[in-house]
Amino acid sequence: MPARTSRWVRRATLTVALAGVYVALALHGTAPGGWRLRTLVQSPAEVAEAARRAHRAARLDRFAEERVEPGGVLFIGSSTIEYFDLAAAFPGANVINRGIGDEDLAGLRERFAGAIDATACAAIVLYAGAVDFHRLGRPPEEIVEGVDELLDLASSSAPSARVLLLGILPGRGHSAAMAARLARANGALQGLAAARPMVSFVNTARPPVTEEASGALEPRMSRDRIHLNQGGYKEAASWILNADEAVGRLLGA
Numbered sequence: 001m002p003a004r005t006s007r008w009v010r011r012a013t014l015t016v017a018l019a020g021v022y023v024a025l026a027l028h029g030t031a032p033g034g035w036r037l038r039t040l041v042q043s044p045a046e047v048a049e050a051a052r053r054a055h056r057a058a059r060l061d062r063f064a065e066e067r068v069e070p071g072g073v074l075f076i077g078s079s080t081i082e083y084f085d086l087a088a089a090f091p092g093a094n095v096i097n098r099g100i101g102d103e104d105l106a107g108l109r110e111r112f113a114g115a116i117d118a119t120a121c122a123a124i125v126l127y128a129g130a131v132d133f134h135r136l137g138r139p140p141e142e143i144v145e146g147v148d149e150l151l152d153l154a155s156s157s158a159p160s161a162r163v164l165l166l167g168i169l170p171g172r173g174h175s176a177a178m179a180a181r182l183a184r185a186n187g188a189l190q191g192l193a194a195a196r197p198m199v200s201f202v203n204t205a206r207p208p209v210t211e212e213a214s215g216a217l218e219p220r221m222s223r224d225r226i227h228l229n230q231g232g233y234k235e236a237a238s239w240i241l242n243a244d245e246a247v248g249r250l251l252g253a
Helices: 003-027 034-041 044-065 105-119 130-134 140-157 176-194 230-243 245-250
Strands: 073-077 095-099 123-127 162-166 199-202
Touching (some): 044 105, 073 105, 095 105, 130 140, 130 176, 162 176, 162 230, 199 230, 230 245
Parallel strands (some): 123 162, 162 199
């Protein structure tokens, strides 16, 4: 083979190898342009699901590494909990954040009892069902059934722990039909809490976090369509502090 042809073959081989390395890195999210490239071989839904799984795995790894003092207040649920700056909201309190963004009831159920056992918590603040309601569009009855199972797990794993069950937050600009569906879900969740002596319900779908007329999430209290901003969390923290005397004491009320 002529020397010039041999050099061309080596260069072409190296180029193909480097391209293969880049594609592999991009598909695994460690090189720029990965999302666009992944959408060429996966549907947007598959890409989003892969991102959810990767985020969940990273959060679980972090939880496993974190050491906490027993007797604290465990905050657990989806992204509304993950984004909650607990140290700022409850300064000096023993607070434990176990939120995982975009986690549905099935995912929460998988880790719920384990999180209670691992943290040896004295109280639980639970935000569950929002992903099932907003993203998955599940009926209120199905959501309430799933939350009831979580409350059963809390009762068996930590029978002396108080539980604050947070109502599902609305979204910005939701329709009248969505508002009615949310009211049905939150009404049933409140009923669950009322039937259990160790559980209190915190109504989060109320002003000033929501608009007076529509009941939708107040833009001034939210960072995006379904998440609170700093002002919204300040209101939520005040509701939590006043919802249950025993939990309030643990949080420094």
